[in-house]
Amino acid sequence: MTQNQALNEKKTCLITGVAGFIGSHLARRLLAEGCQVIGIDCFTDYYDGCIKEKNINDLLEQARFTLIRRDIVDLEDSWFEGVQWVFHQAAQAGVRASWGDQFAHYTHHNVLGTQRLLEWARHSGIERFIYASSSSVYGASGKLPMHEDDLPRPLSPYGVTKLAAEHLCNLYHQNFALPATSLRYFTVYGPGQRPDMAFHRFIRAILRDEELVIYGSGEQTRDFTYIDDIVEANLSAASAQNALGRVYNIGGGSRISVNGVLEILSRLAEKAIAVRHEPVQAGDPPHTYADTTRAENELNYQPRTTLEKGLEIMFNNFLEIR
């Protein structure tokens, strides 16, 4: 079935973490396609809750959208009746914050939350279960680009929990034929990016004429992925025949250093940027870069937004909303 054919059926979709950055963009797109969307979010206080409320304001006005303000760990079967496609975006995010006492939040939301959802899903007759995995599962193997068959060795407790949940999805696929697919997102950005992430922090500091912080030398590189490409990958994965039980890298198609990003932002802002260096943060991989061959071949995935274009859109969005 092609993506268009599948979407023509106007599926009933469940999005976990719907009030987050990626969940809210995905919901907007599925609603625009005519789907019903049940969104669930427990509004954790990892960052300002007002941001999440803003993310879903326009969604709440749509008749085909239902919001459940609960934790998936407590889920009850009656919440998700009729769901055909599941997009599991809910997670305790953040690589650098996952040490120490905070780890309990990561195991609760990322591991236990995923297991509860999978238990419900295996008895529910759903058609697709798409799990939001992460480039953080790879760690610092040194091998670039990163390939799905590389041995994952996460560097952060966060990465460990994302990998554990990915393994759970595979187990439910193998044992109960759950139609699960994992998408390993590579550092996602765009309008509405989480406020703890680099581009959001950089642009906010530049517009306030504040000094921004670079961890380490700034020569670490990332494969940054624009939000619309992530949304598109989710729709493709939900419709592709051959995606069941598979894991895919979803990257932006290029790799750039943090210093390189700041050069682009300096041009966009038309001013020099004040920078303060702080030590390399535990858990931060030195480099990420996605081999997207498998997603290209099996999901017809092609990243469409270059970093320069995506940063410009994000920067201009900040100017509009400030």
Ligand code: UGA
């Ligand atoms: C991001 C997300 O935060 C994770 O939730 C996600 O799982 C991960 O991507 C992923 O790809 O799997 P990260 O790559 O650390 O993690 O994303 P950013 O916060 O945008 O950081 C990018 C780079 O900028 C890192 O090297 C970081 O050390 C650096 N950085 C970040 C700074 O130098 N200064 C800052 O203020 C923030």
